[in-house]
Amino acid sequence: MKRSFLCTVLGLAITTATHAQLPAPTPSPAPSPADRIARVRAALPVVEKLYRDYAAQRHIPGLGFGVVMDGQLIFGSGAGVNNLTSKTPATAQSQFRIASMTKSLTAMAILKLRDEGKLRLDDPAFTYVPELRSLTPLTSDAPPITVRHLLTHAAGFPEDNPWGDRQLADSEAEFTQFLKGGVSLSNVPGVAYEYANLGFTLLGRIITNVAQQPYQQYITQNILRPLGMNSTIWDYRQADPNRFVTGYRWQEEQWLPEVPLADGSWGAMGGLITTVEDFGKYMALHLSAWPARSEPETGPVKRSSLREMQQPWNFRGLNGAYKYPSGRTVAQTGSYAYGLGWTRDSDGRVSVGHSGGLPGYGSEWQILPDYGIGVVACASLTYAGPRGLNTAALDTLITLAGLKPRPVVVSAILRQRQAELLQLLPTFNGADASGIFAENFFPDTPLPLRQKALAALFGKIGRVVRVSEMVPENNLRGTFQITGERGTVDVFFTLTPERNALIQQLDLRESTK
Secondary structure (H helix, E strand, O other), X not given: OOOOOOOOOOOOOOOOOOOOOOOOEEOOOOOOHHHHHHHHHHHHHHHHHHHHHHHHHOOOXXXXXXXXXXXXXXXXXXXXXXXXXXXXXXXXXXXXXXXXXXXXXXXXXHHHHHHOOOOOOOOEHHHOOHHHHHOOOOOOOOOOOEHHHHHOOOOOOOOOOOHHHHHOOOOHHHHHHHHHOOOOOOOOOOOOOOOOHHHHHHHHHHHHHHHOOOHHHHHHHHHHOOOOOOOOEOOHHHOOOOOEOOOEEEEOOEEEEOOOOOOOOOHHHOOOEEOHHHHHHHHHHHHOOOOOOOOOOOOOOOHHHHHHHOOXXXXXXXXXXXXXXXXXXXXXXXXXXXOOEEEEEOOOOEEEEEEEEEOOEEEEEEEEOOOOEEEEEEEXXXXXXXXXXXXXXXXXXXXXXXXXXXXXXXXXXXXXXXXXXXXXXXXXXXXXXOOOEOOOHHHHOOHHHHHHHHHHHHHHHOOEEEEEOOEEEEOOEEEEEEEEOOOEEEEEEEEOOOOOOOEEEEEEEXXXX
């Protein structure tokens, strides 16, 4: 289906002979990374107040929070205390349990093993977990559960919050016995989204069996330590007692300490303990995957695998009237990626991240890949849900700092075709012999009709005074504007998949903006 940037033929053959050659595109200066960070830093006091007010209003004993941008944690702080006995202030170095925020690290480990050729995502999960061979399918026509199903909550297991949290400390032997006893299913695999901690616990078992070492050890050695996440651990008994954050429940107007859960076989779904400073390094890794580029790999996982993790693999739902904390209302769709939640609103803003909740803790992180920015918040209150808080923080930073999405780089072929097109406009004389148009171009709309429409359009806007730079949608498609004394023309063109990519579609219309 063709785009609707079609110019209007006014039926008036206005001559364009008096038009001079169109000027070269005018470059638009982009803010430097230092300028972007400076503007965000200027907005941080407003955001810090959001977090501190949230902690006070929600009876949160301790809260850690931070902002990551352009590869670094540019702000990290805390509100409240690590525990109510010592009253040590909570900071960006405090060690919080992050619960299901762990899931994306488990998914990352799976992709690392896949990249090493040690497993395949579309293999049946029983290939790597033999106990699953005896699983009774829900129906006779049900496909086997695959590794990819587990990654995207599509395996057919029932939603298991908060039951799954209470399994965290089970031993590997107890988990094996659980699997041998049989598992109840709510759906056949591959047809629905249903959040299942069990699925990620099985991914942990896959890592253990494939890597031939405990999943905790594999993730620590291959992801955490290479990133310098040296304060990130699995067992609370190994935490720094001066930095470990005690978890509480707010009940009957008082804080009650939760009994801590030990590390065990279910930790792959939610067992990690980390700090804002450490987790900022992990968020920076995810942001570093964008844009796709020809540079040496520097992370523990390939950039292409990080981008794969962040794609919407399993549809979760649609909200036709999602309201941002600022009051802005948009339509928003959500999906589950690989150990990550994914949303996109009708303004095109994409958010990637994950929440976490355990007895005594609630956390969430979000990155906006197109903006190169993200936030994280970790709280010491049972199932505290700071997602709305983080969304408000990001929305505030974007607004106050005037951040714009990362521009797509103009490819050499788009720039070349724009320059060649400008040589032909506004008359289009010699266009059929120029060699820049695909074989469908003039059969779709004959040259005389195009020239008639161009004469009318350029006659209406008058003498051309400015041509904007290309705004690419991708490597082979983009738009630009031609501004005259009395109006502006929007120009869209898209190129063919041929090696010598040619213009297959060109649409012009008078701008309404």
